[in-house]
Amino acid sequence: MMWDLVVVGASFAGLAAARAAALAGLRVLVLEKKQSAGAHLHTTGVIVKDAIDEIAWLQEVPPALVRRIDGVRLYAPNLRHLDLHAPGYYFWATDAPALLDWMVGSVRATGAEVRLETLFTEARPAPGGGWRIPLASGELLETRYLIGADGPFSRVAKALGLSQNREFLFGVEHEYPDAEMDRNFLHCFLDRELAPGYIGWAVAGVGAAQVGLARRVLPGAGHGRLRLEGLLAKTEHLVRPLAPPRSVRAGMIPCGGLLERVARPGALLVGDAAGMVSPATAGGIHTALRHGQDAGEAAAAFLQGRAADPAEWLPRQYPTFRAKRAVRWLYEKLQNDWVFNQLLGTAAMRRLAEEVYFHRKGSAEAQLRSRRP
Numbered sequence: 001m002m003w004d005l006v007v008v009g010a011s012f013a014g015l016a017a018a019r020a021a022a023l024a025g026l027r028v029l030v031l032e033k034k035q036s037a038g039a040h041l042h043t044t045g046v047i048v049k050d051a052i053d054e055i056a057w058l059q060e061v062p063p064a065l066v067r068r069i070d071g072v073r074l075y076a077p078n079l080r081h082l083d084l085h086a087p088g089y090y091f092w093a094t095d096a097p098a099l100l101d102w103m104v105g106s107v108r109a110t111g112a113e114v115r116l117e118t119l120f121t122e123a124r125p126a127p128g129g130g131w132r133i134p135l136a137s138g139e140l141l142e143t144r145y146l147i148g149a150d151g152p153f154s155r156v157a158k159a160l161g162l163s164q165n166r167e168f169l170f171g172v173e174h175e176y177p178d179a180e181m182d183r184n185f186l187h188c189f190l191d192r193e194l195a196p197g198y199i200g201w202a203v204a205g206v207g208a209a210q211v212g213l214a215r216r217v218l219p220g221a222g223h224g225r226l227r228l229e230g231l232l233a234k235t236e237h238l239v240r241p242l243a244p245p246r247s248v249r250a251g252m253i254p255c256g257g258l259l260e261r262v263a264r265p266g267a268l269l270v271g272d273a274a275g276m277v278s279p280a281t282a283g284g285i286h287t288a289l290r291h292g293q294d295a296g297e298a299a300a301a302f303l304q305g306r307a308a309d310p311a312e313w314l315p316r317q318y319p320t321f322r323a324k325r326a327v328r329w330l331y332e333k334l335q336n337d338w339v340f341n342q343l344l345g346t347a348a349m350r351r352l353a354e355e356v357y358f359h360r361k362g363s364a365e366a367q368l369r370s371r372r373p
């Protein structure tokens with residue numbers, strides 16, 4: 001059977017692409033190497049409000065899989081803190097494994113096929129256009145279009161000679177059955193020794209509490225050790241797990257911004273595979289969902305003769321994260337515990353933090369506040 005679209009990766013980007021393309025009438029096949037989309041996850045699963053507003057699909061998510069969190073509590077290295085809110089802004093903590101499994105069911109309901117435990121290794125141009133994809137089972141798939149949504153170390157990028165991520169943060173997170181903490185906040189900890197180049201975090205999620213740390217990976221130096229027990233010891237009066245961790249989520253987060261070559265005729269990369277992660281917050285779920293959906297719609301428009309090959313034009317609409325790359329560069333150069341201890345209570349720090357966490361919505365509120373006597 002000739003597929004219209006093969007999507008590699010059943011996570012946020014791939015499932016959004018598959019759903020959009022199937023809803024537009026394409027015959028879609030998703031290949032996923034794991035036994036389920038929600039297995040062995042490497043994400044905290046916090047979803048920003050911009051995504052909830054923008055992606056209509058998220059309105060269908062069963063309420064039991066998400067929990068609203070209204071603010072961020074940002075801690076200086078000496079643990080003084082700043083509470084950040086923006087009017088109407090919130091985050092979703094999610095039961096990420098269950099959410100992804102729900103998404104697979106929702107994508108299958110559109111008519112797309114999702115094949116689990118199926119590893120993509122290579123694709124060859126087919127003589128009449130499109131791609132041939134040999135599977136380990138001996139089956140040879142044929143497709144008119146290919147989307148690589150297979151994460152930070154994309155095999156699709158490698159097979160097609162496209163760019164690959166080279167700059168990373170390394171994150172590790174423990175998932176506890178429960179923990180005592182203020183449940184109204186996403187807790188973020190600045191500490192150069194524990195999290196050089198990034199932060200530590202704690203969140204009371206859905207049916208779990210998550211505590212994590214990430215650090216910058218220096219080229220050629222390996223990812224180094226992350227001392228989660230150091231964070232827990234330091235914050236024991238703020239975050240107290242009530243039982244040993246029941247699982248560990250760990251993974252690499254691309255932080256160099258959008259890659260240079262993310263498409264060639266008949267094929268696109270999207271999500272982490274394209275480097276689509278905010279270098280400032282390391283959040284990638286929103287961009288994965290949004291641009292995954294765009295990629296699925298654009299592939300359908302092309303195959304149905306309504307638009308040119310999206311490889312020619314869609315990457316121009318991908319986010320370049322220029323300002324956020326500058327924030328990351330500054331943070332890496334200037335991360336200094338003494339400076340953050342001094343800066344935490346200042347209007348400038350509040351404004352910068354609101355810009356990072358709440359984007360423009362936060363900065364409008366910050367401007368109002370900074371004008372108040």
Ligand SMILES: Cc1cc2nc3c(=O)[nH]c(=O)nc-3n(C[C@H](O)[C@H](O)[C@H](O)COP(=O)(O)OP(=O)(O)OC[C@H]3O[C@@H](n4cnc5c(N)ncnc54)[C@H](O)[C@@H]3O)c2cc1C
Pocket residue numbers: 008009010011012013014031032033034037042043044045046047048118119120121149150151152155171172173212249250251252253270271272273277282283284285286288
């Ligand atoms: C510790 C950690 C915490 C994070 N927390 C957050 C957060 O709270 N909020 C946020 O917005 N972002 C967060 N991120 C980033 C976010 O998880 C990613 O940006 C997001 O998951 C990207 O989605 P994706 O669909 O592009 O790729 P991925 O989620 O990486 O999914 C890729 C999929 O492709 C599959 N795959 C890979 N190779 C193959 C192959 N060869 N064949 C078949 N299948 C394959 C994988 O199994 C996987 O299912 C976090 C990242 C880490 C590491």
